[in-house]
Amino acid sequence: MQPGQPSRTALRAAAHRAAHQVYDGGRIFADPLATQVLGETPAAVFGEALGSRANVSMRGFIAARSRFAEESLAAAVGRGVRQYVVLGAGLDTFAHRNPFADAGLRVFEVDHPATQDWKRRQLADAGLASPASLTFAPVDFETQTLADGLAGAGFDATAPAFFSWLGVIVYLTRAAALETLGYIARLSGGAEVVFDYGEPVSAYPPAQRPAQARRGARMAAMGEPWLTRFAPDELAGLLRGLGFGEIEDLGPAAISARFYGVERPDGPGGHLVRARR
Numbered sequence: 529m530q531p532g533q534p535s536r537t538a539l540r541a542a543a544h545r546a547a548h549q550v551y552d553g554g555r556i557f558a559d560p561l562a563t564q565v566l567g568e569t570p571a572a573v574f575g576e577a578l579g580s581r582a583n584v585s586m587r588g589f590i591a592a593r594s595r596f597a598e599e600s601l602a603a604a605v606g607r608g609v610r611q612y613v614v615l616g617a618g619l620d621t622f623a624h625r626n627p628f629a630d631a632g633l634r635v636f637e638v639d640h641p642a643t644q645d646w647k648r649r650q651l652a653d654a655g656l657a658s659p660a661s662l663t664f665a666p667v668d669f670e671t672q673t674l675a676d677g678l679a680g681a682g683f684d685a686t687a688p689a690f691f692s693w694l695g696v697i698v699y700l701t702r703a704a705a706l707e708t709l710g711y712i713a714r715l716s717g718g719a720e721v722v723f724d725y726g727e728p729v730s731a732y733p734p735a736q737r738p739a740q741a742r743r744g745a746r747m748a749a750m751g752e753p754w755l756t757r758f759a760p761d762e763l764a765g766l767l768r769g770l771g772f773g774e775i776e777d778l779g780p781a782a783i784s785a786r787f788y789g790v791e792r793p794d795g796p797g798g799h800l801v802r803a804r805r
């Protein structure tokens with residue numbers, strides 16, 4: 529991230545969710561606040577690239593990862609979980625739509641301080657008051673621990689919790705990513721986490737690598753370079769080593785079949801993971 533500046537990729541992810549409502553009718557993930565919190569149109573964010581193949585494909589993935597997280601959260605709430613931590617929340621709107629607030633689900637939004645300040649201004653500009661069930665916890669994963677940030681926000685580390693971590697790991701160092709996953713795995717109340725990750729560029733067929741490299745270069749130019757990617761087998765081993773016993777890893781073919789309603793051959797790409805201890 530650029531020093532002192534909010535995440536620009538958070539703006540783009542939010543614009544993809546808004547575009548999904550406007551152009552796809554929220555078919556995969558309905559978010560009635562996505563456009564309101566963005567405060568501008570997706571076209572204003574993406575310009576002529578709005579309808580490009582890469583952008584349409586990315587907005588499907590971003591819709592799918594939010595749906596996967598919120599479906600997994602709903603199942604966790606059904607089992608009695610009453611704490612939801614949104615890591616690297618960006619302009620995520622769950623806390624302002626929380627269907628489990630009356631059931632006592634508390635939401636903790638953790639994000640880089642500069643992004644969180646910007647989000648709070650976006651919410652105020654959109655006229656979205658923050659509910660009593662929401663607590664903001666500013667944390668820079670590279671320089672502060674999640675344990676300290678959450679303790680200061682009133683999170684109960686001895687009670688069960690559900691975490692989502694969408695679109696963040698790729699921008700962190702491997703050490704920071706594993707440190708946070710380790711913290712989640714060690715929570716004495718028991719925890720579950722949903723996150724996404726990308727496979728190394730070297731896993732792609734040679735013909736697809738230049739496009740991947742160009743995307744990576746665009747993110748780096750925004751000050752948010754890709755730092756951490758995993759091979760699926762490697763990640764499964766790391767998660768098991770941290771103590772996660774139940775691991776679900778959906779690759780591109782499984783995501784397409786489950787969320788897009790189309791079959792596609794398996795290959796490298798974005799993955800969605802749910803891991804529970």
Ligand SMILES: C[S@@+](CC[C@H](N)C(=O)[O-])C[C@H]1O[C@@H](n2cnc3c(N)ncnc32)[C@H](O)[C@@H]1O
Pocket residue numbers: 529534535537538539541542615616617618619620639640641643644667668669670693694695696699700
């Ligand atoms: C691509 S955005 C995803 C935002 C949101 N999860 C979504 O899906 O819309 C990446 C997020 O990671 C956060 N992030 C990046 N580096 C961070 C760090 N070192 N500490 C805390 N958050 C960080 C950014 O502030 C931003 O909110």
